[in-house]
Amino acid sequence: MIEFNRLCAKAGAFSLENIDISIFSGDCHVIVGPTGAGKTFLLETLVGLRDLSSGSILINSSEISSLPPRDRKISYVPQDTCLFPNMTVRENIMYGIRMGGIDHQQAQPLVDHLIDFLRIGHILERYPGKLSGGEKQRVALARALVPRPLLLVLDEPFSAIDHSMREEIRRLIKELLDAFKTTTLIVTHDLDEAFFLGDHISIMLNGQILQSGDRERMYYYPRTYQAASFLGIKNIFPARVEEVVDGSVTIRWEAMNESLTIPCHCSQKRFTRGQQVAFGIRAEAVYIQRPGHEKTLEHVFSAMVKKIYLRGRMHTILVETGQSQKLTIEIDIHDAAAQKIGIREGEPVRISILPRWVFLISDVDTATMIK
Amino acid sequence: MNFKRFTIAIALSVTALYLVLAGSLFSFLDSGRVIKALTSERVFFSVSLSVKAAIIATILAITVAIPAAYALSRYNFRGKAVVDTLLELPLIVTPVALGAMLLIFFNTGLGASVQNNLWQFVFEFSGIVLAQFLTTVGLAIRTIRSTFDEISPRYEAVACTLGATPTQALMTITLPMARKGILAATVITFAKCIGEFGATIMVAGAMPMKSETMPVSIFMRLGSADIEGMAMMILILLAVGLSVLLILRFILQKKYD
Structure with a gap:
């Protein structure tokens, strides 16, 4: 060693x-x-x-x-x-x-x-x-x-x-x-x-x-905003800790008016109730729902396809969503899957964020991040 | 005349000037007397004295220059800037002044002690070697140092991680990689040594068949109005110098497979 x-x-x-x-x-x-x-x-x-x-x-x-x-x-x-x-x-x-x-x-x-x-x-x-x-x-x-x-x-x-x-x-x-x-x-x-x-x-x-x-x-699961940024993760959003229980942290995502219970991948001591935090998810871990499979996923949101960047095997799709404020979420999707779903710019889609792929950041100045 | 032609014309003009100067030497020579002079004992002595002194001075200069250049290239040490500056001394002080400084030194207590107890330099063969060494060693260090500067110290670092000591890394990697630069420095140093005049005449004097190197011989023959002898000596020096430059070109063109 x-x-x-x-x-x-x-x-x-x-x-x-x-x-x-x-x-x-x-x-x-x-x-x-x-x-x-x-x-x-x-x-x-x-x-x-x-x-x-x-x-x-x-x-x-x-x-x-x-x-x-x-x-x-x-x-x-x-x-x-x-x-x-x-x-x-x-x-x-x-x-x-x-x-x-x-x-x-x-x-x-x-x-x-x-x-x-x-x-x-x-x-x-x-x-x-x-x-x-x-x-x-x-x-x-x-x-x-x-x-x-x-x-x-x-x-x-x-x-x-x-x-x-x-x-x-x-x-x-x-x-x-x-x-x-x-x-x-x-x-x-x-x-x-x-x-x-x-x-x-x-x-x-x-x-x-x-x-x-x-x-x-x-x-x-990067632990800091800097690490997440270096890894190229764009989907980082502010949230507030609602509850810390053994093995998981529940956060409130105000922009989407949604609560997410996230399995804790690191020390829970970093989080306290009411704490301003941020959470993130990799672009390839955000799912676009296939028509006819709506019931299999949780935390599903309606969104609008803003832009599709074709890259070969994988494509990057920017979707706009949000209730109290507009958010842009980046999604990486395999070419075959994109064709199967039939994604087009300007059309609505439904996206899903699975808590198991979400990471939490506690060291971030949320106000700076939102800017 | 466009710019290209203008610059080429300047280069050709300078070359023509040198050719005219060299060609003018032949107007004072006739072939029969040249052959007689070339085989004369005095000419043979001059050429052999110059070559002998230049070889010894070159070996000494390169032997000193390699470690000194390596130190200047690889290490930072106290007084490095001073050492670096003082090595330029022969370039800014004329060889005559350098020779005069040597003479003055040998008239000080320390210099006299060196002369009396260690080695006689003034008016001796060793004085010629010393004068040539001192006027060329700085140049040798400069040339070899620039070669070392071009070789990444990472090669030695890798060699050391593979089990080599720093000395082994230097001997097996850096020196072979620097061989072209070292050879070039050797050739240039030899050329400078063989043409050295000012410091030599100050330390060793101008004595026929004793300290009569080729440049000193040219000076002495001019003094005695032996124009033909002088022209012949200049031609020999030219031949040596051109040979050295040709060797240098050959070395610099040769690369690894």
Whole structure:
């Protein structure tokens, strides 16, 4: 297990503040955040290229922050892979064995397996200058895994790869991590990549971790307005806590004159009766009712289709609803479903919000949010 | 005349000026006497002294320049700005002044002690090497440093995470990656050394068959109105200089596979 305990580091005016992350053995943990959030800075601190101001980094309960990079047993693949241009692919892969004093005979089966798995046998005698972005990434992964690191660290692994190759490499990395069970930390700004690869995910913003959790919890239930905004969730509305009972919180959604009883996904201590809060729901978790299925869903509202954005497989639909005030709700719907229902701009639809997909935010300044 | 033609015309004019200057040397030479002079002991001594001194000074300069340039490129340390500025000294102080400073130094207590107890420099071969070293080491550091600056420190970082020590990372990754820049610096330093005059004549003097490097020889032959000998020496220097530039071009064009 790898643990960051209240890690702080400073570089010029930028600082990492009280980073707390736990990475379980064999897990892939993804830190996702916008450019400038401090993700690469955090990785550089982890691998020993920058000093901590305070806090600690533990690998299997041993403090490693005072060790030089070579003794940390962390393999690092930077954004641009940094394959050594003066060496062939084979020499790059064998570098860790050469420098780490690893027995060639013992390491050879792993090397052969990685070469086979990553399908790089045909490029072993080439120099990195003659490789495509995808090939470079595969070689960099092989080079990083050969010394059997306790932690594999990947910095924006798909940024230097053509869009057409990205999905292939993404799947390859997923298969690789599943096959080798290497504990991995990835940083990326891409939400799709984060949720595709990560068993656990942390959101990072301005040198701080906003929230960490397993993939589903992070996807559907962000805990702060900032986290929800970063995840691209537009459906966030003000509400007031009506009741807090064991395992659920009932809120009053004044705009729709509706009460919702929401299963609590986090500590109920955050909520008190009468408290001004906000709630949100992902666009794909709002349902559009199919004609003839009206009775199967709860919390159904009438709405008007304002705009349809066609995106290929999924479409985004903006609907307008509300009783005391008008609200715009964003809905993502699969192309086939949209065609089946027959959604058209300017026509009425009925939408449903299921409380199990609703998340609550208690730290928000509702007045600011409404603006 | 459009802008393109105007700029090309200027470039060609400057080239023509150099060609005229080089061509004018031939008006003082006849082939029979050139061959005789070329095989003379004095010319051979000048060429061999210049090449020997330049090779030693270049090796010393590059040996010092690599670690110094690495430190300036990779680390922040107290006084770095001062070091950086002082390295420009040979560029802003003429070689004659630098040579004069050396002479003055050897007349101080410390300098005299160096001369008496460690090594004799004034009017000696070692003085030629020292003069050439001091006038070129700053340039060598500058050139190699710019090469190191272009190589991301991330390569070394990755090497260290793969088990290399910082020294191993430097030797196996950074230096091989910087080889073109280091070779270019070596060639430029050698060219500067072989053409060095001002500091050399101040420290080692102008003594025939003792401190008579090629540039000093040109100066001495001019003093004794040996125009033909001087022209021949200039041609030899030109040949060496052009060869060096050709080698430099070759190095800079060569890339990894």
